[in-house]
């Protein structure tokens with residue numbers, strides 16, 4: 087059989103790995119969007135013919151793993167899309183949102199290209215394509231076997247503890263007279279996630295496609311999130327009587343913040359001020375999380391047992407309506423606003439920042455990675471003037487950051503994830519989803535753990551295994 091790496095090859099986005107079996111069955115693992123600067127062209131061309139793909143198996147809902155599914159369907163893919171139930175639920179929200187962003191983005195890009203006299207880009211997909219893609223989803227439970235091809239491939243998911251519904255994909259593939267076991271790790275989570283339970287071990291594999299995002303890094307010890315938050319809330323909302331604005335990714339990050347605030351509230355450590363979750367996407371994502379409590383860790387389950395709900399407390403308001411979101415601006419009292427997007431490049435949070443950045447009583451708290459060119463990136467490195475919606479603003483707000491929120495394991499945690507394997511029995515391990523320097527560093531560490539043949543595939547590289 088053959089493997090081909092059509093994305094997340096020596097980079098962290100665009101996850102897409104194609105298996106072609108001996109009998110010619112084509113199985114695509116993930117169909118992610120390339121993100122970041124200069125990815126327009128990459129997203130236009132798959133490097134394979136979508137109408138020839140028989141099956142898509144999706145590891146998790148993050149857009150860099152799922153974001154090109156509607157384009158795959160637009161270009162002729164008609165097969166089933168297998169993933170866990172929570173992943174399917176999240177994709178319902180995220181792919182429709184992504185279609186909306188695509189529609190906006192292509193307008194902006196083409197305006198620039200027209201100026202430069204360049205050919206206009208075709209829209210990647212629209213909401214109709216996203217809807218047609220969502221009709222193809224086939225949710226399966228962790229551990230539930232399903233078959234692809236005719237007695238050819240047997241598959242099941244194990245929990246990867248990265249985001250709700252995230253899975254490692256375990257395939258048993260007929261290859262000549264024998265079977266080969268291939269595991270695709272998807273993205274690997276943290277062993278001590280605030281909300282999710284620990285990952286599952288996976289059965290011994292012959293071949294592994296492994297992520298490597300933080301292959302050269304160790305995360306700092308988890309800070310005491312609650313204690314940090316409490317100090318920041320007290321300083322901003324009680325002493326300065328200002329607004330605390332937290333730009334946060336709608337899935338996962340927002341729920342961790344709500345849970346931390348819920349615990350503070352239960353302990354009587356939160357001042358009586360309104361907390362607004364101002365993001366329709368975050369509201370829907372919170373509902374998906376709540377519907378999938380069975381994958382939570384024992385600590386939060388115990389808390390829910392006592393508290394009733396980890397994502398609801400007095401003075402917490404979920405804001406869907408645009409008018410209600412705008413109304414927050416007219417109110418002068420101290421409050422906490424959690425809103426998307428995490429890098430403050432789009433979404434309602436950008437308006438909240440614009441309206442409050444010149445007030446010294448405001449604090450803006452960043453809780454995730456911010457690419458340097460984004461508004462979040464500029465504020466985090468201490469720029470004194472920033473441009474928002476074409477206008478310059480002086481930064482008078484306090485800027486704070488809580489760094490060690492990450493949904494990806496560091497290299498020790500990834501090695502721990504792989505420790506269920508007898509390294510000597512793994513024929514070949516492919517590193518994907520990492521920058522090349524990071525991957526070479528991780529490769530050395532894995533060799534020390536006994537993994538012999540480790541390959542770092544290039545974009546579109548084909549390997550016979």
Ligand SMILES: [Zn+2]
Nearest residue numbers: 146148248273
């Ligand atoms: Zn991910």
